[in-house]
Amino acid sequence: MTEIRRGTLQEQTFYEQVGGEETFRRLVHRFYEGVAGDPLLRPMYPEEDLGPAEERFTLFLIQYWGGPSTYSQNRGHPRLRMRHVPFKVDQAAHDAWLRHMRDAIDELGLSEEHEQTLWKYMTYAAASMINSPG
Numbered sequence: 001m002t003e004i005r006r007g008t009l010q011e012q013t014f015y016e017q018v019g020g021e022e023t024f025r026r027l028v029h030r031f032y033e034g035v036a037g038d039p040l041l042r043p044m045y046p047e048e049d050l051g052p053a054e055e056r057f058t059l060f061l062i063q064y065w066g067g068p069s070t071y072s073q074n075r076g077h078p079r080l081r082m083r084h085v086p087f088k089v090d091q092a093a094h095d096a097w098l099r100h101m102r103d104a105i106d107e108l109g110l111s112e113e114h115e116q117t118l119w120k121y122m123t124y125a126a127a128s129m130i131n132s133p134g
């Protein structure tokens, strides 16, 4: 008889389950390709080079989903709503942002369950970032 003894099952984080750092790098890279070609979103990003913004978002997601906490070592507490105050996040920006995120998630080829978990989080987080009417 096979017996699974208590304490021998290693729980994996969501970060590990979906493939670790490489998956989050692919996700955010694809997302920023969308942003780079978006006439509404691209002008909102203060830096000429989107590379550093891509790195910040990647490290944030890695940390959020249970990977290394490099984001907070570099940037401190996320305080995401506060960090978005300088930018006009209205319904149109929200919709565009989520559209690029949807495309990026679709290309990862995750299991349906993982995909839904990620998408649910993104839609919730994006809605909570809206800071301007219209």
Ligand code: HEM
Residues within 6 Å of the ligand: 041, 044, 045, 046, 047, 052, 053, 056, 057, 060, 075, 080, 083, 084, 087, 088, 089, 093, 094, 097, 098, 122, 125, 126, 127, 129, 130
């Ligand atoms: C809803 C539409 C959104 C818009 C238009 C938007 C736009 C922006 C812009 C313009 C920046 C500055 C780029 C930079 O220099 O880093 C930024 C930063 C960032 N955004 Fe968003 N964002 C949105 C939603 C979200 C959501 C839902 C998340 C999290 C799931 C998120 C996570 C971040 C992070 C981690 C940073 C970098 C924060 C830091 O400075 O350390 N954003 N966003």
